[in-house]
Amino acid sequence: MLAAIWAQDEQGLIGKENKLPWHLPNDLKFFKQMTEDNTIVMGRKTFEGMGSRPLPNRKTIVMTRDKDFFAEGVLVMHSIEDVLDYAEHFTGITFISGGAKIYSDFLPYCDVLYRTVIKYSFEGDTVFPEVDWENWTMINLSEGEQNDENAYPYQFETYQRKVASE
Template sequence: MLAAIWAQDEKGTIGKDDRLPWHLPNDLKFFKQMTEDNTIVMGRKTFEGMGSRPLPNRQTIVLTRDRTYHAKGVLVFHTVEEVLEYAKTFAGITFIAGGSAVYEDFLPHCDVLYRTVIHHSFDGDTKFPPVAWEEWTLINLSEGEKDEENNYDYQFETYQHKVTAE
């Protein structure tokens, strides 16, 4: 199964300078909970923005056009097709985890979307690509808890692709 997972602000901002423009520990916990023991796919800039290190307890795929790119502890793929073939044979969930161009390439192939919406506006330079929401059904919505560590109101949303659900 192929799924996209991301957090965005109210304007669709997902990044600034190849990093998250906010600190929301509960969203990071959600990301960890969802992706552990699965595969995450990200572009080279997103991977390097995370410190060029794979996250523990998950397979990381770095997608790049650079045929000479190598990074320790990750798989390096160069085409969308390679990732789709991998996802077909992987028993778990293959999560698309950024950046914007990678999301755009994979949205048409996703079965499920996991979106965290932060009810705030941030300064950023990267937006999530447009989604044809009429093709998706909201199947779960839960409000996040604002507290001393999580300074913003937010919610977790899960969408199923209508074609997948039929």
């Protein structure tokens, strides 16, 4: 199964200089909980923005056009088809996890979307690609807990792709 997972502000912003423009530990915990023991797919710039290291307890696929790219502990793939083939044979969930071009490339193939919406506007340079919400049904919505560590109001949303009527 292919799923996308991301956090965005209320304007759709997802990044600033290949990093998150906010600090929201509960969203990072959610990301960890969802992706552990699964696979995450990201672009090279996103990978480098995370310190060029794979996250523990999950497989990491780095997408790049650079045929000479190498990073310790990750799978490097160069095409959408390679990732789709991998996901088809992987027994867990393959999570698309950024950046914007990678999301745009894989949204048509995703079955589930996990979106954290931060009810605040930040400054940045990268927005999530346009989603045709007519093709999706919200199957879960939960308010995040705001506290000293998690200063912004936020919510977790899960969407399932609608089955095309015949």
